[in-house]
Amino acid sequence: MLVMASVFAFAQQSLWGGQKIISPEIHPDNTVTFRFFAPKAVQVQVTGDFLPPRQVESQYGKIDVSGVADLKEGENGIWEYTTPNPLASELYNYTFIVDGLKNIIDLNNVYVSRDVASLFNIFLVKGGRGDLYSVNKVPHGSITKCWYSSPSLGYDRRMTIYTPAGYENSGKRYPVLYLLHGMGGDEEAWITLGRTIQIMDNLIAEGKAKPMIVVMPNGNVDQEAAPGESSWGLYKPQTDKLPRTMEGSMEASFPDIVKYVESNYRVIKKKSSRAIAGLSMGGYHSLHISKQYPDMFDYVGLFSAAIIANDKADSPIYQDFEGKLARQFEHAPKLYWMAIGKTDFLYKSNQEYRKLLDRHQYKYVYRESEGGHIWRNWRLYLSEFVPQLFE
């Protein structure tokens, strides 16, 4: 029963990739260096949300696109770029552009996220807001990916459920936040791009949020599950695969989700212990679900909500809009929270919705942030919304 340890080490070594480069390197002063080994390349660039965005003209007016910075070739074919200034503490994304080839993943950084059909690297700058998105030495909740039966839709569907630290042993019942994703997202989006697990663990550990269950379903009713997790196989994610996103079926089938959660988890089955929030399309869903079932939610969060006139929407869900809203606000939610970025393309439609709420004197809280329709804002909104729940 002998094999030379050196042979074992050698065989493992071959699995290790081999590059000894560190990238990104976050320096003590929070400047960051990116490195890429490409001895034959003529140009290597980096792009991501850590760079100031560029404004470009489009047929729809000025829009923000990610900035681009040039790396310089150094010794041994290793290209390098260091940010001129320290970065604010945040979770950032980036990819390289090598001789015009876009979306090249950093070979020295295994941490990637997917947004619809694209992958990009991520990194965390600590010392501020980024600490909230980090895994810290605090009690950790559990995350479960399970399947629930949806009789309304006719098949089983996958969802993601966060239970707070101590859930397993406490014997207690918990309030529930239902947290919905945007178009192109799925039941994975909030825990990957949204850092929900870390935000919840950290806020609860700091005593800033009540221990609660967070339920993250899939808002695309034609999908059983996220790309790669369903019987559709390992297909290329595309919008046109999802014809039914904002036409009432998600809202109509939502009680199936609540039923599963309330049958299988120790939850408090009361309006005062239920919250719903969503980003973009998920904000649209949250708006319509909360008014369709006016006795269900005492807390509503609309994050950059896609409050749009939907010409496909002949569903009964969308009919009698103002009448249903009136019924919802007869016993008004304890918190109706709207947040949007100043440069969000949905800014105007959100202001118009505010006018409607104001006209009827429906009470809500409005939060305006910098920036546009981006995950940085949705993580921010989640971390501000959650401490206000279940007071």
Place this chain on the structure above:
Amino acid sequence: MLVMASVFAFAQQSLWGGQKIISPEIHPDNTVTFRFFAPKAVQVQVTGDFLPPRQVESQYGKIDVSGVADLKEGENGIWEYTTPNPLASELYNYTFIVDGLKNIIDLNNVYVSRDVASLFNIFLVKGGRGDLYSVNKVPHGSITKCWYSSPSLGYDRRMTIYTPAGYENSGKRYPVLYLLHGMGGDEEAWITLGRTIQIMDNLIAEGKAKPMIVVMPNGNVDQEAAPGESSWGLYKPQTDKLPRTMEGSMEASFPDIVKYVESNYRVIKKKSSRAIAGLSMGGYHSLHISKQYPDMFDYVGLFSAAIIANDKADSPIYQDFEGKLARQFEHAPKLYWMAIGKTDFLYKSNQEYRKLLDRHQYKYVYRESEGGHIWRNWRLYLSEFVPQLFE
């Protein structure tokens, strides 16, 4: 409350990446085409385990390395390679090599796995063994990532737990398989590279395996959790970060894991309802854990086990090896299953261990496969081992 739907569509479009290329394209006859857009490149190649391996000389003798195939440049800068023959049904991996730059991820395939410090794309060829690794229209189990307290090690640690379809509602108690990863792996390895969820869902649905819980802990005692999931942050995974992998601490602290599982899940707390199996380092751990606690497991699986003389191992766990093995086989496990590939670098040490078992007339089942120290074999072994459990 209006925003033009076209603006919304446009803004979403910008998130979508944009390339209309399909890669890999799996044709009806199971040949596969890979495509890569690189108009300025001089050479584009693909490498992966779907190509016949090349044998190269090394100081340790001949070893297998992945084959490489050239793509041809076609119209519009799109390079292409089609396999000359249909591929056998399997889960495969690949990356591109662009002008010598290795490990380039396919920009049109969002499905990637990580092995230690490298990412690669995956694809599935159906119609045979690959169907077992696919998400099919069958009842699905749940997967939970939770944290358990390890008093032996002094901190909380993360693990992954599969519960079979119906667990939530059945009220029944289930048998448990403890499934351990290899060096460089973690509590994510068996569900990503090993396709454990799909294998279990499919075998149980076909009636080929008993419904059971599968517990996948982290075998690196210095880690709280997988890279990126612990307070170590988003560091670069490296072997030298893990000094304590095969020196007794995993075996000594293992009862903490069993305690958590048996306190928090509805399990049958009997030797006849407990199994342990592991690959490579996890096989080594399984061997030592099962003999250290001879009354714990009636089923033991050693997959390409790293049965090595370990000069670091002055732990009491490794002392009196033959004496402990004798006690284990006094009330011999119902199944002691060893499997290894013919070209595995651990082949010889496994044969020497067989001789030891034979010498003492300890009963075991031996399975020899083609190939070496690779995940394809470990998925195969898992799918053969599981149907033999808890008969």
